[in-house]
Amino acid sequence: MQSPDRGTPGILRLPREVRDEIYKRVLVISSPLHLFAEGEASDKVEVFAPGKPAQWLALLHTNRQLHSEASETLYGSHKFVMVDTTSAQAKLLKSFLDKIGRLNAGYVTSLCINFPTAEPGQSMSILRERCSSLRTLELFVHNKNSQGLVASSYEASKLESIRGLLLQVNAQFAAMPSVQNVLVKLYHGPLAPEVSELMRGFGWTVEVGR
Template identity: 35%
Template structure:
């Protein structure tokens, strides 16, 4: 598996794979530091932005790992040039890339917490795009209620990812199988659920766009139409 690991990758106290800045490059960065901040940011983005999402997963309880398809060799080496560049460029890395959790509820929120705690509050607040599972709604027709782990997920994103602009929600058979059911009673319940979730999402004031991606089945037209009515973007 093509993991973002090298001899410069270490683990911090939270157990998240991260780069260890090299002190040997400190003296070589003085000329680069004279470049305008905007130009430096453009350079960081050209080097650190990858074409596909960065997928996060956990095979052990104490380490969050990452997989980035088609990443250039040593694409994050820039972060190890100096402490100054690491401080400035790491924010660009988290701001310009898409992050996706390879875990499903209820373990998903555990992975999210470990990842965000590991990268620290500054990097967490730089993340602009996150992909997580669609919130799981408990089957209570008389009272729509988001399951505890899904509610916690939204709360963590609101608290720690203060720069989050786009939230992509993935629909799959294990969390929203009834979204693809052709049943009038089920459809009405789903529409009620969507409006309830929309209120929760609007509570995360930084979010500008909600995207919906379906991994299994096809959404009923009335459901996808209601999602668009709420302002959500339904991805192909």
């Protein structure tokens, strides 16, 4: 009988489905992963994960094959939240996806970003190009990007321009066939009724954030 390769970690001698279950138990935490930059001029992306265990990602550094297999679980099983609420968010998004690489970017399934009122094409084009498995997209409406969307800032004369913006955003989603769920979360509002009706007409879910 041939003895097992002593250089091979024991976990790799287990069936793949068993390894995948181990990856889930070790790597998946209940809270979202919050991404932020050290400063607007910085390309360095930091991750804040509430409740993460000590040595949380040690498994990824054990072996190249383990890193490859476990990365699919890490990036595919968490919701990633862009903390930046400024117009620099597209830069943060690009820096994050550059950092993790195209293969891992293709595993990302759930992402939270600002509602793209300022640059509806920039962030969406990055996601369309990099995140081929993205299924759920949450869009934050807050006090810095709510102009024209919430009741307190709504002007009926601007309805057509708002409609045009929403049509443009929805067209970006339509160009990403993997996206199945679009959730608009309000942290500054409520939405003007006409705006809410337009969003729901696209099949988006609208709710108050907590």
